[in-house]
Amino acid sequence: MLAQSIVQTTSSRPVPNHSLTGSIDLIGAPMPFARNAEIYGENEPADYFYKVISGAVRTYKVLSDGRRQIGSFYLPGDVFGLESGPAHTFSAEAISPAKVLVIKRSAVTALAARDSTVAQQLLAITGRELARAQDHLMLLVKTAQERVAGFLLEMADRIAGRNEVELPMSRQDIADYLGLTIETVSRTLTQLEHACTIALPTSRRIELRNRGALHRLNS
């Protein structure tokens, strides 16, 4: 939403005749990515940041022992790839076929220097990313049940359709986000189903039957 207003601001306000601030340069064309296609790699120059139009995206790092840690999931409307340093600190891939708006960082930075509302939006986006990282961090010190419950509540909040959620990501993605194995995620979901806390009409579709119980687990 805030990201949306960055785009709106740049395209709707009268712009001086500098090519950097023209809406074409700033927004670029929405770009399609296939399932599992790389959007950018860790350590690549962070000259662009991105906004999800449709589909879903994951950012991740691979540890030396081959384990993968997912940093975040991004859904339509979310901005990702905005870095404080010169390089991306995670890699990014499309989880499902995705359309992504590619935004030139230098253009927005230049714009922010003159338009304080743009600067405010950049700050707000970064601040929300920080809050999300902190929430994620708190999940990683909990039990498997608490992590899975927290994940389900997060996704239910972020994806429309209050109590029925269609997850875009695989069990492996969930496991790598929560610092668990795929087996533990699967077993925990089964437990929650047996406790009638959730229902699993299909493996990707999850119905929250008892939010209270999930919140209690999430503590």
Place this chain on the structure above:
Amino acid sequence: MLAQSIVQTTSSRPVPNHSLTGSIDLIGAPMPFARNAEIYGENEPADYFYKVISGAVRTYKVLSDGRRQIGSFYLPGDVFGLESGPAHTFSAEAISPAKVLVIKRSAVTALAARDSTVAQQLLAITGRELARAQDHLMLLVKTAQERVAGFLLEMADRIAGRNEVELPMSRQDIADYLGLTIETVSRTLTQLEHACTIALPTSRRIELRNRGALHRLNS
């Protein structure tokens, strides 16, 4: 350093005669806190943010089961308590006797709206906080040895004196930062000592004898 320049900017540039932007209101007096004194509590209004002058600070949350998770440690020069929402999401306490500069949020926000360098600094501080949270997050999915090694390297980078580090925090603080128990932290340090990777002249003082080994563990 960036935070420093916020303060310098506000005190050295000519300021219009608005009380909000006067340097007194903005900076306030450096405030002393005793060991373990609360600086602010979770969910309290985030009307101020803070900069460590001397001593050390921890931010933390207490989970429903009583376990405490430390979000970050702050050392002299570090800014903390800068939130995207209206309330603090962690509590903050002095680890050791500390002097802390108390800064009025609304004043800096107002200033940032007119001075884009201030806005840039706010963004940079938030961005570095995000990077730190992401690094912390990556630690929490590793083995005990890797977490402790990563912690030692982080502290060695942040505290002066390359290879000899005087830690301001207790084993319990370290354990709650790393999502381990105090016993596991202690045992791991002992192991590293036996492997001649570190030396422990006193329990709070740690000498890094083999950075390479620590980096390998940290992977």
Place this chain on the structure above:
DNA sequence: CGACCATTTGATATGGATCAAGCGATGTGG
């Protein structure tokens, strides 16, 4: 010196990882 608190060390228990197999859906080629 003695009490207290932080830290270390030791013995045992356990949650989740690992290893292994089975199952169900999806898609492909004959």
Place this chain on the structure above:
DNA sequence: CCACATCGCTTGATCCATATCAAATGGTCG
């Protein structure tokens, strides 16, 4: 249209890293 391969997920059996419980040690301050 069906047999079969593949892939994602679930379930089962065992193992291990770290938690937990318990006690000893050491450093600090009155």
